[in-house]
Amino acid sequence: MNENKLKQCTRCKQNLTLDNYTIAKRSGWQGPRARCRNCCNLEMKENYFKNPFPQFLSNSKIRSKNKNIPFSINVEYLKSIFPKDNMCPVLKVPFQFGYKHEKNKDYAPSLDRIIPEKGYVEGNLIFVCDIVNRVKSNASTEILEKVSNFYKKFELTKEKK
Secondary structure: OOOOOEEEOOOOOOEEEHHHOOEEEEOOEEEEOOOOHHHHHHHHHHHHHHOOHHHHHHHHHHHHHHHOOOEOOOHHHHHHHOOOOOEOOOOOOEOOOOOHHHOOHHHOEEEEEOOHHHOEOOOOEEEEEHHHHHHHOOOOHHHHHHHHHHHHHHHHHHHHO
């Protein structure tokens, strides 16, 4: 592709070189998108704040494919299981929405597979804070309990000092 050729972005109306555009690949056609990278990113950010559920769905579909685990959910299901009070059911703190690096990811809503190998299927999912999901990872409740009990000893030691 000729990087020096200019194309006008349909959103910001700037004439930019083609290296400022991502390539769209559709059946029978391939070429630069109508909007520049910056405008596409801005649009994705705006859409996320309006309705983050399609992004949750897309991310979980990609993970299920990469992990080769079942996937059979939709946006409506995700909306139905999202806590109505916008609170993490584990930490009892409000979820903090943000986009990529603009947020404290620890308290962002994260879709947890209760039994990881069952995949993204109805009845196996819950929204929790990202930090809860990372701590849990693929650990069993027995392992989590052992970790908790181990570190509680240090808390007791601190309190005695």
